Amino acid sequence: MKYNKNFYQIKSNKEIFEKIEKEKGYIGYYNLPYQDTSYIKEFAKNVTQKDIVVVGIGGSSLGTFAIHKFLQHKENDKKLHFLESTDPLDLQRRISKINLNDALFIIISKSGTTVETVSILKYLHTLVNIDSSNTICITENDSKLKTFAKSRDIKTFEIPKDVGGRFSVFSTVGLVPLAIMGLDIDELLSGCKEVSDSFFSQDEYYSLLMEKARFLVENKNRFNINVVFSYSLLLEGFNKWYVQLWGESLGKININGTKQALTPIGLVGPIDQHSFLQLIVEGKRDKTVTFIKIEDFQDEMTIPHLSLEGLEELDYLNDIKFKDLINKQADATIEAIEGLDDIPCDVITIQSQDEFNIGKLMFSYELLTSIVGKFVQINTYDQPGVETGKIILKEKLK
Template sequence: MQYNKSFYQIKSNETIFEKVKKEVNSIGYYSLPFQDTTNVKKFAKDVKQSHIAVIGIGGSTLGTFAIYQFLKRTNDFTKKLHFFESTDPTDIKQRVKKLDLEDTIFLVISKSGTTIETISIFKYLSSLVTMSKNNCVIVSETDSTLTAFAKQNGMQTFEIPKNVGGRFSVFSNVGLLPLAILGVNIDELLQGAKEVHNSFFNEDKYYDILMEKARFMIENKNRFNINVVFSYSASLEGFNKWYIQLWGESLGKININGTKQALTPIGLIGPVDQHSFLQLIAQGKRDKTVTFIKVANFEDDTKIPKNTLNGFDELTYLDNLSFAKLIDEQANATIQSIKDLSDIPYDIITINKVDEFNIAKLMYSYQLLTSVVGKFVQIDTYNQPGVEAGKIILKEKLNNKV
C-alpha cells in the first residue's frame, strides 16, 4: 500500500515560533537592528554632492524609497534623492535631466553585482559622466563582480551580507547608506526596528499581534487569499510598493508538499482608492482581508478655508476643518462601512507620528509577519525561483541576440 498527501498540518504557535528563532542564526535581516552604524554615518557626513542617484532595482531600492517618501513631506532635506530602476529609455532620460551630473554621488546597489537592469543603467550613466572614487560608491556582496570593479577603480564599497535577501535588506547598507547621506536619522530607524524585534522575540505585544494575524491568514487562506493594505496617507505609497514585493515574492511559492501557495498583496491609498477599489471590496467576492493604516499625527494643521467659493452651502461643514482631520474621518468612515458589512476581515494599524522610528516599526513588523507566515505554510520565504527563471531566459535571448 502506498500513501501520498498534498496537505499539511497547521503547526502550533509555539512550534512556529521555535522555527523562526532557529532562523535567526542563518537569516541575516533579524540582526540588522543591532548593527554598528559608525562607518556609514562617517562616510555620509563627508559627502559634498547635492544629488544622490541610487542605481538599483527591486529590493535594492523599494525599501529606501518607501522610507524617503514617508519622511520627505515633513523634512527639509538639503540633498535630493533620485532612483534609477527602470530600463525604460524615456524614464532614464527624464531622471537624468533632474540631475546635476557634476554634483551627484552615484550609489550602485546590487546584491549579486550582475543585475542586468542595474549594470545597464550604470553603463549608460558612465557614458555621461566619469565614474570614479570621488563620485561613485558600490553596495554589493564582498565577492561580487561589482565589488571587484570597485576595488580595481579605488571606489568605496559597502557590504550586503550574503544572508540578507534583497527584499529584507532595507535596514542594511542598502537602505542606511543613501538615507544617511540624505540626512535621515538611521539610528532612529534601527531603534524602531529593534523595538519590534525585542517585543516579538520576548513574546510580548508584537508576538501576540503577529502570531494572531499570521494564524488567521493561514487558517483562512483558501477563502481569503487576497491581502489588501489600505494606507490613508499619500506618503505611504512607497511602503505599499515595498509591501507588495515583500509579500508576493516571499509567499508565492510551492511548499514542501508540492502545493502552490498564493497570498496575493494589493496596495491602496486612501482616500483616492475609495473611489475605485473600495467598491470591489464592499460588494465583490469575499476573498480579501483588509489592513487599514492610519497616521495619528501628520504634524500639519492646514485647514479648508471658509468663504472662498460661492454656491456650496451644503458643504459648510468643511469650513475650517483641517485636512489631517478630514483624511482621518474619511478613513474612519470607510472602516465603519467595512465593519458594518460584518463579513470582511480587517485590522487597523495606526502610525503615531511621521518619523524614522515609526516607519521602521511598521516595516520591520511586516518583515517578521512575512517570516511567520512562511513558516506556517512551510515554504522557503527567502528565495525567488519564479523570478530567476525569467532572468535565465532573458540572458539566453540577449546572448543569442534574439
C-alpha cells in the same frame, strides 16, 4: 515504526516561534536592528554632492524609497533620485533632473550582476566618468560589482550574504542613502529593535503578529487577497515595498507541492475610495483589509472659511484641518467595512511621521512575512519563480 511528518500542516504557535528563533542563526535580517552604524554615519557626514542617485531595482531601492517618501519633510537639502527602470523615456527624464557634475551615484546590487542596474551604470558612464570621486557600490563582498569597484578604487559597502534583497532595507542598502539624506538611522533601527525585542520576548508584538499570521493562514483558501489600504500618499512607497515583500516571499510551492496564493494589493486613501473600494464592499469575499492611518500629520493646513456659490451645502467643510479630514475619511471607510461583518479587517495607527515609527511598521511586516512563511512551510527567502525569466532574457540578449 518510524513516523516522519514531512507534509504540510498548520503548526502550533510554539513550534512556529521555535523555527523563527532557529532562523535567526542563518537569516541575517533579524540581526540588523542591533548593528553598529558609526561607519555609515561617518561616511554620510562627509558627502558633499547635492544630488544623491540610487541605481538599483526591487529590493535594492523599494525599501529606501518607502522611507524617503514617508520622511521627506525631515531630510536635508540634498536631492534623492532613483534610477531603476530601463524604460528609455523615463530614464532620460529622471537623469535630466540630476546635476551629473554634483552627483554621488550609489550602485546597489546584491548579486552584482543585475541586468537593469548594470545597464544603467553603463549608460551613466557615457555621460560622466564613474570613479572613486562620485560613486560608491553596495553589494556582496565577492560579487562582480565588487570586482568592478576595486578596479577603480571605488568605496564599497557590504550587503551580508545572509540578508535577502527584499529584506535588506535596514542593511547598508537603505541605511547609507538615508543617512546621507540626513535621516536618523539609529532611530530607524530603534523602531525595528522595539518590535524585535517585543516579539522574541513573546510580549505584545508576539501576540499581534502570531494572531494575524495564523488567521491569514487558516483562512488563506477563502481570503487569499491581502489588501493594505494606507491613508496617506506618504505611504505609497511603503505599499510598493509591501507588494514585493509579500508577493515574492509567499508566492511559493510548499512542502507537499501545493501552490500558495497570498496576493498583496496596495491602495492609497482617500484616492482609492473612488475606485477599488467598490470591489471590496460589493465584490467577492476573498480579501482581507489592513488599514494604515497616521495619527499626527504634523501639519495645520485648514480648509478656509469660505462659501462658494452653488456649493453652500458643503460649507460644513469650513475650518476643518486637512489632517482631520483624511483621518475622518479613513474612519468612515473602516466603519463601513466593519459594519458588513464578513470582510476581515484590522487597523494600524502610526503615531507620527518619524524614523522610529516607520522602522516599527516595516520590521513588523518583515517578521509577519517570515511567520506566515513558516506556517505554510515554504522557503520564504528564495525566488525560483523569477529565475527562468532571467535565464531566457540573458539568452535573448546574448
